[in-house]
Amino acid sequence: MTDPLLDAADLSVSLGGTTILDGVDLTAERGEFVGLVGPNGAGKTTVLRTLRASLDPDEGVVRVDGDRLADLSATAVSRRVASTPQATALSFEFTVERAVEMGRTPHLGRFDRVGEADRDAIRAAMERVDVARFADRPVTSLSGGERQRVVLARALAQSTPVLLLDEPTASLDINHAVRTLELVSELVSEGKTAVAAIHDLNLAARYCDKLVLLADGGVRAAGNPADVLTTDTLRDAFDAETLVTRQADGDTPLVTPLPEREPIDRTVHVVGTGRQAATAVSRLVSAGVAVTVGVVPSGDAAAERARVLGCPLVTVPPFSGVDADARDRAIELAQEADTVVVAGDVGDGNQPVVAAARRLVAIEGDGVPAVESPRTTATSLERLPETVAALSDVDRPLRQ
Numbered sequence: 001m002t003d004p005l006l007d008a009a010d011l012s013v014s015l016g017g018t019t020i021l022d023g024v025d026l027t028a029e030r031g032e033f034v035g036l037v038g039p040n041g042a043g044k045t046t047v048l049r050t051l052r053a054s055l056d057p058d059e060g061v062v063r064v065d066g067d068r069l070a071d072l073s074a075t076a077v078s079r080r081v082a083s084t085p086q087a088t089a090l091s092f093e094f095t096v097e098r099a100v101e102m103g104r105t106p107h108l109g110r111f112d113r114v115g116e117a118d119r120d121a122i123r124a125a126m127e128r129v130d131v132a133r134f135a136d137r138p139v140t141s142l143s144g145g146e147r148q149r150v151v152l153a154r155a156l157a158q159s160t161p162v163l164l165l166d167e168p169t170a171s172l173d174i175n176h177a178v179r180t181l182e183l184v185s186e187l188v189s190e191g192k193t194a195v196a197a198i199h200d201l202n203l204a205a206r207y208c209d210k211l212v213l214l215a216d217g218g219v220r221a222a223g224n225p226a227d228v229l230t231t232d233t234l235r236d237a238f239d240a241e242t243l244v245t246r247q248a249d250g251d252t253p254l255v256t257p258l259p260e261r262e263p264i265d266r267t268v269h270v271v272g273t274g275r276q277a278a279t280a281v282s283r284l285v286s287a288g289v290a291v292t293v294g295v296v297p298s299g300d301a302a303a304e305r306a307r308v309l310g311c312p313l314v315t316v317p318p319f320s321g322v323d324a325d326a327r328d329r330a331i332e333l334a335q336e337a338d339t340v341v342v343a344g345d346v347g348d349g350n351q352p353v354v355a356a357a358r359r360l361v362a363i364e365g366d367g368v369p370a371v372e373s374p375r376t377t378a379t380s381l382e383r384l385p386e387t388v389a390a391l392s393d394v395d396r397p398l399r400q
Helices: 045-049 075-082 094-109 116-128 144-157 174-189 202-205 231-238 275-284 303-310 324-336 346-356 384-390
Strands: 006-015 018-028 033-037 061-064 082-083 162-167 191-195 208-213 218-223 240-248 253-257 267-271 291-299 313-316 339-342 360-363 376-379
Touching: 006 045, 006 231, 006 360, 018 045, 018 191, 018 208, 018 218, 033 045, 033 174, 033 202, 033 240, 045 191, 045 376, 075 202, 075 267, 082 144, 082 240, 116 144, 144 162, 174 191, 174 202, 202 253, 202 291, 208 231, 218 231, 231 240, 231 324, 240 275, 240 303, 253 303, 267 324, 267 346, 275 291, 275 384, 291 346, 303 313, 303 346, 313 324, 313 376, 339 346, 339 384, 360 384, 376 384
Parallel strands: 033 191, 033 208, 082 162, 162 191, 267 291, 267 339, 291 313, 339 360, 360 376
Antiparallel strands: 006 018, 006 061, 208 218, 240 253
């Protein structure tokens, strides 16, 4: 097994008598995109400064391609590691091309002029980051997002195997943020190693191969995004409640922050399939409601959402219909629940489950069956938690 291209072991850093990092370990393989995530003040920028040798650790060592950074000259480090700062401090009246040209400095001798190979690297970097059209414009005439891209082009022109990015999407709109991370992913697929501090957990989960979660100067979790971005680890690191589901691809974590509020002391059974039912499950769980689900075909969006969120679930194989055992289990859950919510396509097989409810809440919209009765309250997905909370114990009608 080969050694990682970038290896930081037991890093500890104190600034002004305050401990910023304490025993941080981090590795990045060749062709790997590592994301640093965590709350403000967790030490992400300090880690990046240490990885590029602009800050000496009190303890620990950083190696690039097996060599200790502390043993290399500044020029040698700059030939191996390029970085982009969080703040785009380009205030001189340089043209964009001249600013990007600065990335070639580590490859030039003291009296060397920029050669044709350097020009090729500069042009390629500007084109790849989509700033070539600004080549002759002063950097000071550009927007913050455009300057961010110029800084990235300068780092690419440096032609290093390691790329360190401090909040590379901070000044960008969502379109350019996605394009920037797509570009970094392309560079990684071509063999570069990238380490980036990213504040958006969902973008970090989608684009990074590995995440390192920092809090209070230490590593709280490290590994693939699905293992790092869990409700428990995020609560530990951010001291906040989150709902962790899955993005559209089905594998990538989707983190939704939850407001600080008292949980709704209700038990709700959800009947239905598809995205509408899955969203109903998510909204109820995020509000602190105890949720059960079924009967639903295994593999359906509602079944997968319930599984991810740990909700008790009654399933049947796809296209098999609702058998007696599944129906009886779901009826029992519906009878135990304070409220039954119908959302999406309920189907004929679930009608006995719906009939067992003492109180029904129907989600308005396409695909919702007509369940009009004195027991039924119609609501939207957005107002579902509030509607459930409003159905107080004393207001429950008796079973009909």
